[in-house]
Amino acid sequence: MEKILEVKDLHVTFSTYGGTVKAVRGVNFHLNKGETLAIVGESGCGKSVTSNAIMRLIPDPPGKISKGEIIFRGKDLTKLSEKKMRGLRGVDISMIFQDPMTALNPTLTIGTQLKEGLQQHRKISSDAAEVKAIEMMDLVGIPSPKERLKQYPHQFSGGMRQRIVIAMALICEPELLIADEPTTALDVTIQAQILELFEKIQEVTGVSIILITHDLGVVAKIADRIVVMYAGKIIEVGTKREVFYQPEHPYTKGLLNSVPRLDLQGEKLTPIDGTPPDLFSPPAGCPFTARCPFAMEVCDKVYPTGTTLSETHQVDCWLQDDRAKRLLATTAATTAEK
Amino acid sequence: MKIRIGTEASQSTDQVPDDWFNWKKKDKEEAESVARPSMSYWQDAWKRLIKNKLAMLGLIFLILLGFMAIFGPILSPYSVKIQDLPNQYQPPSSDHWFGTDSHGRDVFTRTWYGARISLFVGLMAALIDFTIGIVYGGISGYKGGRTDSILMRIIEILYGLPYLLVVILLLVVMGPSLTTIIVALTVTGWVGMARIVRGQVLQIKNYEFVLASKSFGTKTPRIIRKNLLPNTMGPIIVQLTLTVPSAIFAEAFLSFLGLGIQAPHASWGVMANDSLGAILSGNWWTLFFPAFFISFTMFAFNVLGDGLQDALDPKLRK
Amino acid sequence: MLRYILKRLLIMIVTIWIIVTLTFVLMISIPGSPFNSERGTNENVQANLEAHYNLDKPYHIQYLLYLKSIATFDFGPSIKQPGQTVNDLLGRGFPVSLELGLVTIIVAVISGIILGILAALKHNGILDYAAMSFAVLGISIPNFVLATLLIQELAVNWQIFPPATWSSPAHMVLPVIALATGPMAIIARLTRSTMLEVLTQDYIKMARAKGLSPWKIVVKHALRNALMPVITIMGTLLASILTGTFVIEKIFAIPGMGKYFVESINQRDYPVIMGTTVFYSTFLIFMLFLVDIAYGILDPRIKINKKGGE
Numbered sequence: 001m002e003k004i005l006e007v008k009d010l011h012v013t014f015s016t017y018g019g020t021v022k023a024v025r026g027v028n029f030h031l032n033k034g035e036t037l038a039i040v041g042e043s044g045c046g047k048s049v050t051s052n053a054i055m056r057l058i059p060d061p062p063g064k065i066s067k068g069e070i071i072f073r074g075k076d077l078t079k080l081s082e083k084k085m086r087g088l089r090g091v092d093i094s095m096i097f098q099d100p101m102t103a104l105n106p107t108l109t110i111g112t113q114l115k116e117g118l119q120q121h122r123k124i125s126s127d128a129a130e131v132k133a134i135e136m137m138d139l140v141g142i143p144s145p146k147e148r149l150k151q152y153p154h155q156f157s158g159g160m161r162q163r164i165v166i167a168m169a170l171i172c173e174p175e176l177l178i179a180d181e182p183t184t185a186l187d188v189t190i191q192a193q194i195l196e197l198f199e200k201i202q203e204v205t206g207v208s209i210i211l212i213t214h215d216l217g218v219v220a221k222i223a224d225r226i227v228v229m230y231a232g233k234i235i236e237v238g239t240k241r242e243v244f245y246q247p248e249h250p251y252t253k254g255l256l257n258s259v260p261r262l263d264l265q266g267e268k269l270t271p272i273d274g275t276p277p278d279l280f281s282p283p284a285g286c287p288f289t290a291r292c293p294f295a296m297e298v299c300d301k302v303y304p305t306g307t308t309l310s311e312t313h314q315v316d317c318w319l320q321d322d323r324a325k326r327l328l329a330t331t332a333a334t335t336a337e338k
Numbered sequence: 339m340k341i342r343i344g345t346e347a348s349q350s351t352d353q354v355p356d357d358w359f360n361w362k363k364k365d366k367e368e369a370e371s372v373a374r375p376s377m378s379y380w381q382d383a384w385k386r387l388i389k390n391k392l393a394m395l396g397l398i399f400l401i402l403l404g405f406m407a408i409f410g411p412i413l414s415p416y417s418v419k420i421q422d423l424p425n426q427y428q429p430p431s432s433d434h435w436f437g438t439d440s441h442g443r444d445v446f447t448r449t450w451y452g453a454r455i456s457l458f459v460g461l462m463a464a465l466i467d468f469t470i471g472i473v474y475g476g477i478s479g480y481k482g483g484r485t486d487s488i489l490m491r492i493i494e495i496l497y498g499l500p501y502l503l504v505v506i507l508l509l510v511v512m513g514p515s516l517t518t519i520i521v522a523l524t525v526t527g528w529v530g531m532a533r534i535v536r537g538q539v540l541q542i543k544n545y546e547f548v549l550a551s552k553s554f555g556t557k558t559p560r561i562i563r564k565n566l567l568p569n570t571m572g573p574i575i576v577q578l579t580l581t582v583p584s585a586i587f588a589e590a591f592l593s594f595l596g597l598g599i600q601a602p603h604a605s606w607g608v609m610a611n612d613s614l615g616a617i618l619s620g621n622w623w624t625l626f627f628p629a630f631f632i633s634f635t636m637f638a639f640n641v642l643g644d645g646l647q648d649a650l651d652p653k654l655r656k
Numbered sequence: 657m658l659r660y661i662l663k664r665l666l667i668m669i670v671t672i673w674i675i676v677t678l679t680f681v682l683m684i685s686i687p688g689s690p691f692n693s694e695r696g697t698n699e700n701v702q703a704n705l706e707a708h709y710n711l712d713k714p715y716h717i718q719y720l721l722y723l724k725s726i727a728t729f730d731f732g733p734s735i736k737q738p739g740q741t742v743n744d745l746l747g748r749g750f751p752v753s754l755e756l757g758l759v760t761i762i763v764a765v766i767s768g769i770i771l772g773i774l775a776a777l778k779h780n781g782i783l784d785y786a787a788m789s790f791a792v793l794g795i796s797i798p799n800f801v802l803a804t805l806l807i808q809e810l811a812v813n814w815q816i817f818p819p820a821t822w823s824s825p826a827h828m829v830l831p832v833i834a835l836a837t838g839p840m841a842i843i844a845r846l847t848r849s850t851m852l853e854v855l856t857q858d859y860i861k862m863a864r865a866k867g868l869s870p871w872k873i874v875v876k877h878a879l880r881n882a883l884m885p886v887i888t889i890m891g892t893l894l895a896s897i898l899t900g901t902f903v904i905e906k907i908f909a910i911p912g913m914g915k916y917f918v919e920s921i922n923q924r925d926y927p928v929i930m931g932t933t934v935f936y937s938t939f940l941i942f943m944l945f946l947v948d949i950a951y952g953i954l955d956p957r958i959k960i961n962k963k964g965g966e
């Protein structure tokens with residue numbers, strides 16, 4: 001399969017007055033053409049920072065991509081000039097944000113906002129842009145698009161606005177769409193409609209999608225592969241089947257346990273006791289140690305090397321080490337004796 | 339294809355000693371200590387305020403000014419009121435540190451006396467605004483519904499009144515005095531505070547509602563106490579800090595118009611007004627000292643207010 | 657939109673009515689008659705006043721007739737300036753004050769907005785600190801203090817500008833600086849903070865994600881939204897400039913309404929005080945109304961909102 005994006009050893013830091021926040025600490029993953037990759041994890045684990053880094057939209061200062069590569073179609077985005085990057089944004093890579101209520105400028109018409117991306121990047125007349133805008137509105141399912149182009153954002157419902165935002169992101173036919181919690185701010189029935197829309201546009205346009213979410217129901221519905229993040233690291237990655245049915249990382253297991261049924265919509269990831277570590281001074285070892293029911297002495301001291309379980313399934317956990325397996329076996333035996 | 343996920347794992351797995359593979363002793367405290375040491379909101383805000391050099395400069399100036407306002411007139415051998423015409427317009431000297439004015443009165447003494455008036459007016463206005471604002475805004479926000487919309491309509495109308503004109507009118511009728519100035523200022527001044535208090539009360543109500551509906555259970559009061567109350571107090575404190583300089587300005591302005599404290603009593607506005615003619619003849623000190631202190635006091639309150647705003651508003655945490 | 661305008665209109669009328677009623681109540685509550693001859697009023701003026709205020713009639717009739725005279729813009733005679741009516745004074749003084757006020761507001765708005773935007777775009781840079789230090793000084797120094805300092809330095813010591821009166825553009829410089837600095841500082845601070853806030857909004861992020869250039873983002877997406885709050889404080893600023901003219905005209909001996917007003921206060925010339933208060937209040941409240949309408953036009957959200965603006 002063709003990789004359209006590959007992120008290698010990405011580090012992002014924010015220098016704040018309280019110290020340096022190590023928000024993303026060595027993240028590796030890739031995206032295949034035409035697939036949907038879900039990034040899940042608790043609030044603050046670095047999902048948005050990772051996706052903003054791909055767009056090179058980390059506010060600088062205070063933020064900085066301190067290390068790593070982001071290879072998109074053979075080019076390292078971290079090395080591009082801001083001007084070249086601007087030529088890519090909205091054209092090759094698009095992004096949509098969590099809250100459709102605030103993602104649209106309240107004082108400009110929908111039409112202006114839809115067309116401006118197109119007019120920025122392509123030599124195109126206003127009329128031609130309008131035709132394209134109407135086509136996009138149609139694609140995302142907004143009735144009587146021609147009239148509605150003249151309206152302002154407040155004249156649309158939340159679900160409608162999110163459709164418009166999606167149309168805006170797709171108008172230049174990008175190869176990669178990054179959706180940062182696109183359904184979180186919507187109510188459940190609207191969420192389902194928007195997810196269907198994602199499936200439809202992927203079918204129609206073949207766009208690859210990175211989907212960031214808290215919501216395992218969303219993941220179950222449309223993801224092909226899943227990346228699980230914790231405290232600025234990816235701790236497990238695999239296909240949807242692998243992560244849902246053979247999760248190996250205790251954190252992933254905890255997440256899944258917290259959701260009674262996978263088809264349940266809107267369940268939030270706040271299951272496991274305790275809070276993630278401080279990203280000002282993250283622990284040297286496994287960041288999950290403080291909350292992990294299986295924590296061993298080694299976990300505190302050394303970060304677990306990634307273990308490859310299958311072509312597509314990797315996990316960062318010391319439990320994969322043979323010695324830990326032996327320890328587990330003996331413990332199981334002694335408890336059984338009692 | 340093997341992808342290494344972790345990158346800090348520079349040590350190869352084999353080098354890790356076997357005896358580290360033992361269950362870690364679980365202790366609760368460690369789990370706590372890993373979390374970011376949570377300073378209380380106020381400590382946090384105070385820390386940020388201290389880092390703000392301008393705000394600290396303002397605070398220190400105000401403390402010194404408060405001290406001199408209390409003790410300055412006592413320390414000086416001269417009286418505020420008694421005229422000493424032969425000694426008029428003495429430039430600053432070791433006898434009269436700030437010189438003397440057109441009636442031979444000691445400017446140093448009168449300046450601290452003026453500080454008393456200004457600080458008193460400013461603090462009283464803030465206190466009264468605060469009291470009325472809390473009650474009115476609190477009722478409005480807490481009751482909601484019809485009460486709220488009626489109270490807010492009233493505020494909307496009062497807000498449209500040109501307040502200094504109303505104050506002038508009141509003073510003309512009531513006759514100028516310290517009390518009437520404070521009354522006149524607060525008759526119109528509480529409106530802003532009431533609006534802010536109402537907004538904050540609504541926010542608390544909203545939060546309670548959200549929390550209750552999400553059934554956080556026992557944590558609710560704690561969240562309100564630890565996060566919400568401080569956050570809602572922030573804007574109120576800032577508003578208080580900014581009420582003081584505007585009241586001080588209003589007093590000086592009115593005194594300057596002849597509607598404030600009456601001569602021979604001293605207020606910075608009165609002193610500035612008295613010395614209007616004097617500057618043309620070169621007796622700059624009669625104007626300079628009241629002008630400097632009035633400006634610097636307003637400056638101090640303003641930078642302190644700005645500093646507090648930055649320190650208390652969690653959104654602005656840098 | 658129509659509903660919105662009607663609502664604002666109603667509020668405006670109520671507010672004006674409150675001011676008018678307030679002046680009336682205060683007038684009749686002044687101990688003794690405000691127009692007593694022992695206060696130095698001559699017989700002729702006294703008669704004029706009694707006729708104008710219908711002092712021989714009961715209060716409620718007086719009140720109604722007072723309302724009527726105000727509605728016809730008849731503010732009655734002055735006590736201290738025999739033969740002059742309040743309308744005469746307004747006719748002479750107001751144009752001068754209006755000129756001063758207009759020049760001031762134009763200077764304040766333009767320089768304040770420019771300063772605020774520059775500070776926001778160079779956030780935390782030297783320009784930002786310089787502009788904001790200047791602004792905090794601007795709001796801290798009372799206009800009458802600034803005025804006297806300007807006279808002392810630029811007129812007396814350096815003799816660059818004339819110290820008083822209102823007869824040429826050069827005469828305008830010092831009073832306008834003295835009057836405009838405060839409002840300019842307020843506008844600059846407000847523009848900067850809203851601009852900074854707008855720049856963190858999702859729709860700005862969205863615009864960046866579309867690949868728009870920073871310049872385009874500022875002009876097309878940020879500026880308009882950032883200037884909205886500036887419009888909302890225009891009413892308050894106008895009021896403070898207007899009251900500012902009282903002291904500025906007094907200091908610079910400018911023959912405007914402010915100067916007459918201050919004189920009337922010192923002489924307790926009640927009809928002039930009341931007339932000017934009512935006139936200026938009406939003027940300001942009307943300006944506030946215009947500001948609200950302008951806001952409604954500029955913010956598309958208000959047009960459709962059935963409740964109108966909240």
Ligand SMILES: Nc1ncnc2c1ncn2[C@@H]1O[C@H](COP(=O)(O)OP(=O)(O)OP(=O)(O)O)[C@@H](O)[C@H]1O
Binds near residue numbers: 042047062214
């Ligand atoms: N501008 C910033 N300045 C300082 N720290 C930041 C900034 N942006 C993000 N961070 C830090 O980076 C970390 C990761 O944030 P991020 O927004 O990626 O979380 P997230 O996984 O998207 O969470 P959520 O689910 O809440 O959106 C957080 O701990 C946050 O404190």
Ligand code: SF4
Binds near residue numbers: 249250286287316
């Ligand atoms: S490495 Fe250790 S602490 Fe981390 S998840 Fe695995 S067992 Fe738990």
Ligand SMILES: [Mg+2]
Binds near residue numbers: 047180
């Ligand atoms: Mg996020």
